[in-house]
Amino acid sequence: MIILVAExxxxxxxxxxxxxxxxxxxxxxxxxxxxxxxxxxxSAAAVMEAMDPxxxxxIPIGIxxxxxxxxxxxxxxxLKEKLIPGDCSYATIITDPSSPGLLLLxxxxxxxxxxxxxxxxxxxxxxxxxxxxxxVQGLLELAGIxxxxxxxLASATGMDKExxxxxxxxxxxxxxxxxxxxxxxxxxxxxxxxxxIEDQLGYPCFIKPANMGSSVGISKxxxxxxxxxxxxxxxxxDLKVIVEANISGREIECSVLGDERPIAxxxxxxxxxxxFYDYRAKYLDNRSRLLIPAPLEKEITELIQAxxxxxxxxxxxxxxxxxxxxxxxxxxKIIANEINTMPGFTSISMYPKLWxxxxxxxxxxxxxxxxxxxxxxxxxxxxxxxxEN
Numbered sequence: 001m002i003i004l005v006a007e008x009x010x011x012x013x014x015x016x017x018x019x020x021x022x023x024x025x026x027x028x029x030x031x032x033x034x035x036x037x038x039x040x041x042x043s044a045a046a047v048m049e050a051m052d053p054x055x056x057x058x059i060p061i062g063i064x065x066x067x068x069x070x071x072x073x074x075x076x077x078x079l080k081e082k083l084i085p086g087d088c089s090y091a092t093i094i095t096d097p098s099s100p101g102l103l104l105l106x107x108x109x110x111x112x113x114x115x116x117x118x119x120x121x122x123x124x125x126x127x128x129x130x131x132x133x134x135x136v137q138g139l140l141e142l143a144g145i146x147x148x149x150x151x152x153l154a155s156a157t158g159m160d161k162e163x164x165x166x167x168x169x170x171x172x173x174x175x176x177x178x179x180x181x182x183x184x185x186x187x188x189x190x191x192x193x194x195x196x197i198e199d200q201l202g203y204p205c206f207i208k209p210a211n212m213g214s215s216v217g218i219s220k221x222x223x224x225x226x227x228x229x230x231x232x233x234x235x236x237x238d239l240k241v242i243v244e245a246n247i248s249g250r251e252i253e254c255s256v257l258g259d260e261r262p263i264a265x266x267x268x269x270x271x272x273x274x275x276f277y278d279y280r281a282k283y284l285d286n287r288s289r290l291l292i293p294a295p296l297e298k299e300i301t302e303l304i305q306a307x308x309x310x311x312x313x314x315x316x317x318x319x320x321x322x323x324x325x326x327x328x329x330x331x332x333k334i335i336a337n338e339i340n341t342m343p344g345f346t347s348i349s350m351y352p353k354l355w356x357x358x359x360x361x362x363x364x365x366x367x368x369x370x371x372x373x374x375x376x377x378x379x380x381x382x383x384x385x386x387x388e389n
Contacts, residue, residue: 024120026056026370027071027102027145029136031063031079034128035216035237041079043345044125048076050363056370059117061091061102063126069093071117072104089114097144121373122147123366125345129211129238132342133159146377148369150341154317158341159211161242164315165338171314173307173336176326177201177245180210183235194224201245207231209238220246247335249326252294254308255343255354256321257365259372262312264305265354267325269294290350292357300327303334311339319372322351 028051030044031037048058062075070078071091078086089104104115122145124136134156140147150158157163162180169175177200181193197205207230209217217237219230227243234241251272255265271289296304308323322343326335343351355365 023054024056024370025059025118026051027059027061027117027119027122029061029063029122029124029126029131030076031065032126032128032131033063033065033067034126034130034132035212036128036131037065037079039344039346040125040127040131041076042347043127043349045076046345046347046349046362047123047125047366050366052363052367055367059102059119061122062088063131067130069102071102072115091117093139093143093145095139095142100143100145119145121145121370123370124149124342127342127344128216129159133211146373148373149319150315150317150321154315155341157315158317158321158339160240161208161210161338162240167314168311168336171310173310173314174333176247176335176337178242180240180242182240186231186235186241190228194227197227197243198224201243203227204246206244206246207234208242208244209234210240210242211238247326247328247337249328249333249335250294252296252304252325252327252334253350253354254304254323254325255351255358256308256312256317256323257319257355257360257368257372259318259376262309262317264308265358266293267296267301267304267308268292268350268354268357269296270350290348290353292353296327300332300334307334307336311336315339315341317341318376319369320351322354 028044028048030040032040048060051058059071060075062070062079064070064079064084069091070085070088072089073087075088078084078088089106091102091104094101094103101116101118104117106114122140124131124147126132126136130136132155134152137147137150137152137155141152157167165175165178179197179200186193204220204222207219207221207227217234219226219233221227221230231241251270252267253270254267256262269291271291304325307325311323312321317339320343322340324337326337343349345352352362352365356362
């Protein structure tokens with residue numbers, strides 16, 4: 001019954017969207033200067049494999065850990081094998097909306113132009129800072145290139161766990177207790193911050209870089225010594241840390257798709273193989289269980305779907321988002337934990353799996369995301385730049 005409802009809503013949501021051109025140039029962007037570089041490579045490989053070559057000219061674009069862009073060959077292979085630039089050329093995006101695309105550079109340090117790749121759209125399969133946080137989205141806005149996923153504002157607030165939770169609360173969603181602080185305050189007021197954490201949150205608690213994903217840099221701390229060590233570990237990845245109270249609940253995730261009228265998939269449940277769903281549990285051990293659909297009462301399922309859409313709208317997201325919740329069965333309480341504005345697209349990722357179970361296969365999901373991005377771009381393009389226009 002849930003699947004049929006999801007399919008019906010999906011057809012209604014997507015009715016009237018523009019028809020894709022006969023074939024478009026899609027740049028798939030991956031790698032990047034973040035702790036999620038390797039995860040991005042896996043996501044991009046899956047995305048490119050699923051894209052229909054009859055519809056798209058796929059243009060792989062890699063970003064090294066040092067921030068250099070690669071195109072014109074096999075950037076995915078170059079980054080995986082750490083052969084830079086390999087058979088690729090260095091490249092730079094042109095911030096000229098009249099000529100959207102990449103300028104290929106020769107391999108000399110001077111970087112003289114050596115070719116051009118036109119882009120009709122970019123699929124940024126980037127996770128974490130300098131990719132999922134609004135920076136690349138802002139660059140693509142300047143370049144006048146449509147792109148899949150959230151815009152600048154949603155990407156930035158969706159990346160920053162403190163401001164994300166503030167917006168969730170403003171929207172009326174239940175959020176767990178938390179504290180956030182910058183490195184400069186930790187250096188000057190460590191004892192005071194520790195006291196605040198112990199008084200307001202207690203142990204165990206979770207320490208996280210405020211701007212990071214894929215569970216990178218996260219620690220579960222049961223005492224003061226572990227807390228100090230966890231904070232120091234988190235500061236390796238960000239200048240701001242967030243400390244969250246421990247919530248003993250079921251981990252439920254829900255995928256959202258759309259723009260002005262988003263829809264939600266069936267929820268799924270994660271049963272971690274480790275103490276919590278950390279980086280190893282997600283990508284290395286491959287022993288965590290994903291239950292799709294989550295075994296929930298119909299009323300709770302529908303509430304989670306509604307709350308997922310509210311979280312999506314709270315940060316003004318677009319295209320795609322995966323919202324993570326804690327469900328406390330005894331209290332029948334649903335707590336919004338976070339939204340991922342560019343969730344993983346690996347073969348084991350929850351976002352596409354949830355849509356596949358809801359009646360939308362992987363390749364069709366990519367088609368919908370591209371169509372949504374093109375529609376959003378066309379709407380924005382019709383806006384006036386100045387009163388004289």
